[in-house]
Amino acid sequence: MSDAALALDIDAPFYVAGHRGLVGGAIWRALEGRGHSNLLGLPSSELDLKERDDVFDFFATHRPTYVVLAAAKVGGILANSTYPVDFLSDNLRIQTNVMDAALLHGTERLLFLGSSCIYPKFAAQPIREDSLLTGHLEPTNDAYAIAKIAGILQVQAVRRQYGKPWISAMPTNLYGPGDNFSTTGSHVLPALIRRYDEARASGAESVTNWGTGKPRREFLHVDDMAAACLYLMEHYDGPEQVNVGTGRDATIREIAQLVAEAVGFEGQTSWDTSKPDGTPQKLLDVTKLHEIGWDARIGLREGIASTVEWYRENVDSLREAG
Numbered sequence: 001m002s003d004a005a006l007a008l009d010i011d012a013p014f015y016v017a018g019h020r021g022l023v024g025g026a027i028w029r030a031l032e033g034r035g036h037s038n039l040l041g042l043p044s045s046e047l048d049l050k051e052r053d054d055v056f057d058f059f060a061t062h063r064p065t066y067v068v069l070a071a072a073k074v075g076g077i078l079a080n081s082t083y084p085v086d087f088l089s090d091n092l093r094i095q096t097n098v099m100d101a102a103l104l105h106g107t108e109r110l111l112f113l114g115s116s117c118i119y120p121k122f123a124a125q126p127i128r129e130d131s132l133l134t135g136h137l138e139p140t141n142d143a144y145a146i147a148k149i150a151g152i153l154q155v156q157a158v159r160r161q162y163g164k165p166w167i168s169a170m171p172t173n174l175y176g177p178g179d180n181f182s183t184t185g186s187h188v189l190p191a192l193i194r195r196y197d198e199a200r201a202s203g204a205e206s207v208t209n210w211g212t213g214k215p216r217r218e219f220l221h222v223d224d225m226a227a228a229c230l231y232l233m234e235h236y237d238g239p240e241q242v243n244v245g246t247g248r249d250a251t252i253r254e255i256a257q258l259v260a261e262a263v264g265f266e267g268q269t270s271w272d273t274s275k276p277d278g279t280p281q282k283l284l285d286v287t288k289l290h291e292i293g294w295d296a297r298i299g300l301r302e303g304i305a306s307t308v309e310w311y312r313e314n315v316d317s318l319r320e321a322g
């Protein structure tokens, strides 16, 4: 489809599945900012996307023209390795129900969100899109990755069998306002912000992080991610998933230092090597994204600083929510 044909109609019904989450929330804010007048979103307490009949009823009633599939069972390295059944089964059900209902009820365009963990554990770095299915997965998140790979295949199958311009994006590790700051279930950046800020507030002399601190990770601010998603919906129409990242990575030890500086913690850091490191490096090759015409804007120091600010403003309500 041409760029003109891909332009999003701001009055058409647009369903953001997972609109209260980190990514869905940022996409919702971005759509509101662009003046979209017909946004659809329901919390899981009102529409459990694992329930196939309920999902089909929702689509029959609202018939969304556009869908971003940002609802998923999501978590950090420990949650993924402790609950593989949930990460496999919930995600397969959520994405299959949403895509089947969207297909039946005439959704014109759908963006499926996968993750950089779909690529082989020892993929050549930076990781190109065509390294998918060329090697073994990282065991701490293989169940989640298999569900995400099935989602990419479903998008490609819909394109092939029905000719719909649906697409997939593969984000690198994300962070920002609205993240999950739970101590055991979260990803590394929110976990570090909470740990270092609590240590600063209590006057603790040291903190202990997980693993060796040697793995390398790439981080993208979620507002950049939301902008990239909408950009891709308006400028990309191809079967291959598109990597979304900054093209730059750092060691977890360096990230921890940045967070310590951002919150003003001056004590010591130690490492609990009984916790898993996960994949040694996960840096996306973003050549394709750049060729399509999009590049990240928010620098890591700036993004961490604004996320610390958001965390401090919201920490009380986060505690109440558990």
Ligand SMILES: NC(=O)C1=CN([C@@H]2O[C@H](COP(=O)(O)OP(=O)(O)OC[C@H]3O[C@@H](n4cnc5c(N)ncnc54)[C@H](OP(=O)(O)O)[C@@H]3O)[C@@H](O)[C@H]2O)C=CC1
Pocket: 017, 018, 019, 020, 021, 022, 023, 024, 042, 043, 044, 045, 047, 048, 049, 050, 069, 070, 071, 072, 073, 074, 094, 113, 114, 115, 116, 171, 172, 173, 174, 175, 178, 179, 180, 187
């Ligand atoms: N965060 C990251 O670092 C990365 C995320 N991604 C991908 O981006 C997408 C969004 O992730 P993120 O925003 O971080 O995740 P969050 O955990 O922040 O949000 C997930 C959202 O999914 C919804 N959800 C979960 N289960 C159900 C269900 N059964 N029925 C209805 N809604 C459900 C939740 O709804 P509610 O709040 O109402 O319960 C929530 O809004 C996912 O596909 C994830 O794999 C990819 C790479 C990195």
Ligand SMILES: C[C@H]1O[C@H](OP(=O)(O)OP(=O)(O)OC[C@H]2O[C@@H](n3cnc4c(=O)[nH]c(N)nc43)[C@H](O)[C@@H]2O)[C@@H](O)[C@@H](O)C1=O
Pocket: 075, 076, 077, 078, 080, 115, 116, 117, 141, 144, 145, 172, 173, 174, 185, 186, 187, 188, 189, 191, 192, 209, 210, 211, 212, 215, 217, 252, 275, 276, 277, 278, 279, 282
């Ligand atoms: C987005 C991505 O997220 C997960 O993969 P991951 O990249 O390994 O993500 P993570 O953020 O949990 O850890 C990154 C690194 O950081 C180290 N680390 C230190 N201290 C803490 C800490 O306190 N918490 C956490 N979570 N990690 C810590 C940790 O040991 C690891 O070396 C998968 O769910 C995967 O499925 C996925 O998609």
